[in-house]
Amino acid sequence: xxxxxxxxxDMGSAQKYLQSDQxxxxxxxxxxxxxxxxxxxxxxxxxxxxxxxxISEMQKIADQACQRWNILRYVIIHRTGVLRVGETAVLxxxxxxxxxxxxxxxxxxxxxxxxxxPIWKKEVLTDGEVWVNAHP
Amino acid sequence: xxxxxxxxxxxxxxxxAGKSVVPCALSGNATVSDLLDYLKQEYPPMAGISSLxxxxxxxxxxxxxxxAANDEIAIIxxxxxx
Numbered sequence: 001x002x003x004x005x006x007x008x009x010d011m012g013s014a015q016k017y018l019q020s021d022q023x024x025x026x027x028x029x030x031x032x033x034x035x036x037x038x039x040x041x042x043x044x045x046x047x048x049x050x051x052x053x054x055i056s057e058m059q060k061i062a063d064q065a066c067q068r069w070n071i072l073r074y075v076i077i078h079r080t081g082v083l084r085v086g087e088t089a090v091l092x093x094x095x096x097x098x099x100x101x102x103x104x105x106x107x108x109x110x111x112x113x114x115x116x117x118p119i120w121k122k123e124v125l126t127d128g129e130v131w132v133n134a135h136p
Numbered sequence: 137x138x139x140x141x142x143x144x145x146x147x148x149x150x151x152x153a154g155k156s157v158v159p160c161a162l163s164g165n166a167t168v169s170d171l172l173d174y175l176k177q178e179y180p181p182m183a184g185i186s187s188l189x190x191x192x193x194x195x196x197x198x199x200x201x202x203x204a205a206n207d208e209i210a211i212i213x214x215x216x217x218x
Contacts (some may be wrong), residue, residue, distance in 0.1 A: 031218045047217070050146055053194045054217075078217060082218055090218050099139035110218060118191070118210075119217030120147035131148040136186050 001074070002058045004049055006081040009088045014075045023072050023095040027102035029110050031090040033083045041126045047080045047089060050118040054078065057117045065094075066108055069101040076109060078119060089121075137164040141203055144210040149188070152181045162203070168192070169199040175211065178189065186214045 011028070018026050037133060046053050058076050065071060075093040083089055092109045096102040113119075121132050141160045150156050153198050160174055168190040176183040189212040196212070203209060 035188075048146060048150075049217075050144070050191070050212070053210070054190055056194055114215070114218040116215065118146065118212050118215055118218050120213065121216045122147070131151070131213070133214040134148040134185055 018095040025099035025102040
């Protein structure tokens, strides 16, 4: 399951979705808003997505992961809009028969999302704002 | 023959242009790379961005890809999800 949402991400319902009698492992990764970046205080993050393409690129990543590992079920949910410190920006959940695959697949999915999915975050700091990665 | 393409902007490119869709006047056989040249000329701060990619109909496109008025064209500045 792949989704973009402007609502808070509910880990409990993600876990329910991942539950399977064949699953011996469920691994979660949560990307969370931190209170600082390069020693500057963060007030909030503003996430923006190119919706249709963000969904299709996340689906490609999920499909690639399913070819590489024995994945029973997966959840990929990314937030959009304004997020405050401590909120979950992205949730990846992978259910597999054995734990090694769930760790590896989860890692692959988040690392690849950060490279190819058209989602952008602006850090609004207490002393300015910056689009992350935009400038060398 | 010239064509006017409506181009979607996101993130820093939207901030630079001050709008999320810009009309771009290009030649009828314009490519992705022509579009990027046009935008950097119209909006010089775009030339300072680490990288700019173009998506055509929801897929990343090569620099030589031809653009048509009925394509959905989007500028993809460096992504920063997660």
